């Protein structure tokens with residue numbers, strides 16, 4: 001309402017004058033025209049009837065005089081009493097408006113004449129005639145338009161004695177008409193003006209003003225602002241104003257709804273990505289002006305997909321809503337908490353004292369996110385990784401800050417999920433590196449820069465070769481060998497791993513069958529399978545390759561990490577069944593480094609466990625590592641799983657493992673990964689040397705018995 005009022009007063013309205021002129025002028029002209037014509041007709045009628053009436057009165061007076069003289073003059077005529085007749089004519093001529101009175105003989109010869117010389121018309125006509133020619137004078141006067149000339153016979157006993165001629169002037173009649181006309185015109189003007197003003201006032205207040213208010217309010221609404229018009233009448237304009245207000249209010253609600261939809265996340269009610277960008281933009285401007293710093297915190301929930309997969313999307317939504325509310329609660333009112341989409345949130349901290357404060361805020365956020373929540377009867381504890389970018393240290397534009405905070409968050413997730421990390425330039429270098437690797441990988445596959453290496457695995461008990469782990473290598477034309485630890489995660493993130501993994505499977509099958517054809521027993525080949533690749537119907541692909549290259553099932557082992565088990569349990573279980581049907585063995589790689597939920601081991605049946613080399617490295621001196629390795633071995637024995645120890649580099653490690661009945665060992669102590677040809681030779685040597693050769697290889701020259709008795 002206020003908006004509408006202020007708009008009425010303040011809005012510059014270029015069309016307003018034209019509009020007012022248009023409608024107002026048309027109305028005024030029409031009203032004045034109607035009034036003038038009506039009043040003029042009325043006046044004309046009045047003057048016309050008044051003239052007729054006065055003419056009538058003049059004529060009647062003339063008739064009365066005529067009749068009187070006709071009545072009284074016969075005696076004087078008979079008696080030739082001209083004096084008397086002169087008295088009569090003088091008397092008649094003295095009457096108002098009478099110009100002349102003349103008594104003539106039946107032949108028209110004047111016997112008594114009286115002409116009033118004062119009358120202008122008479123004087124003029126009289127002067128035109130000869131002074132002694134009365135007949136001529138009367139004839140002329142009779143032709144005068146302003147003169148009413150009457151003629152009465154003077155009769156006695158049916159004998160005409162003469163005639164009485166009387167002339168009455170219409171001069172006073174004209175004067176009277178003129179006076180009345182002037183009065184009428186003045187009256188007409190006054191009435192027209194008064195009525196015009198009255199009608200215009202009514203028009204102005206009842207039509208013009210409401211229309212102008214509506215026009216002004218429409219302009220305000222058209223500008224996207226809200227305006228209503230005052231409604232103080234119940235007529236059609238009142239109804240129009242009410243309809244307009246209803247429309248404006250609907251427009252306002254729609255605008256608000258659109259605004260909300262465009263700027264706020266419909267699930268959590270928090271500002272969305274667009275709004276977040278806008279706020280950061282404003283913060284950048286403010287901080288620049290005031291020479292201040294502000295922080296951007298990119299928050300990503302860890303393994304949120306699991307909640308969706310295992311408990312369903314409604315539960316996932318509830319968790320997001322709840323986390324959004326908790327984030328808002330744990331921040332100050334001046335901070336912005338937004339949901340960027342999916343499981344990503346963003347916090348803008350406009351003021352902070354130092355990095356330590358940001359760390360405290362990050363800890364508060366992590367705590368708030370990890371508050372246990374009951375979803376579908378299950379206690380869910382969410383975790384998040386946080387990336388921090390600071391203006392202007394880590395970027396001066398919204399895009400740079402967002403990208404860097406995102407980058408920092410990814411690093412935090414990669415290094416240790418559930419942690420917070422500040423952006424550093426080194427992260428950017430890593431990111432660039434990552435992009436380069438991703439681009440280079442395409443060429444690597446096409447140009448045959450990928451190759452397979454083989455690292456032997458031996459039994460710790462007798463030194464016999466079990467087989468080899470197949471390890472991928474990228475022979476980069478400029479950078480030399482690139483470790484799979486560097487490029488496999490990149491290939492996994494980009495999806496290139498599916499094609500690469502396929503290539504590895506085929507090459508491994510080809511190599512096995514080539515050695516076999518050469519009469520060498522290559523043992524089993526353990527192939528690493530990425531979780532991304534595992535999901536793509538690996539059993540079917542493997543089945544086809546095994547058939548194509550004639551590979552027996554016991555010759556292949558697939559190494560999976562715990563990541564695979566985090567995916568859709570049902571799908572994983574189905575794939576496990578299919579792989580088992582093929583007869584290939586399944587190994588759980590890097591055991592101890594991932595989520596290591598023991599329930600997985602019960603649920604998914606593996607044949608082998610591979611103890612991660614990080615536990616082997618501390619053996620035998622590190623009590624912790626020794627305890628973990630012993631515990632894993634005990635558990636594996638209980639579950640009837642064979643165990644491979646990775647990264648065996650020293651004799652003491654090997655001795656410890658063998659003493660603890662670890663089935664197999666793999667590591668630099670025995671052999672480093674080698675290319676196809678070298679491994680072929682390795683196999684040949686082993687085949688030639690028999691069990692002795694294998695044991696001496698395993699022990700690296702140390703007597704096997706000594707080692708085992710450790």
Ligand code: C2E
Nearest residue numbers: 471472483484485488504528529530647648649666667668
């Ligand atoms: P992983 O499966 O645990 O492989 C064992 C890694 O330990 C190999 O690293 C191997 O060279 C290294 N290693 C073996 N013995 C020793 C030792 O005594 N000392 C030390 N320091 N290291 C040792 P590599 O070849 O760099 O592979 C790294 C990881 O890349 C592998 O870990 C595996 O997870 C992945 N990877 C390798 N090839 C493939 C592949 O074809 N497909 C997939 N998806 N991943 C692969």
Ligand code: MG
Nearest residue numbers: 469528559589
């Ligand atoms: Mg492996």
Ligand code: MG
Nearest residue numbers: 589590610646
């Ligand atoms: Mg491993």
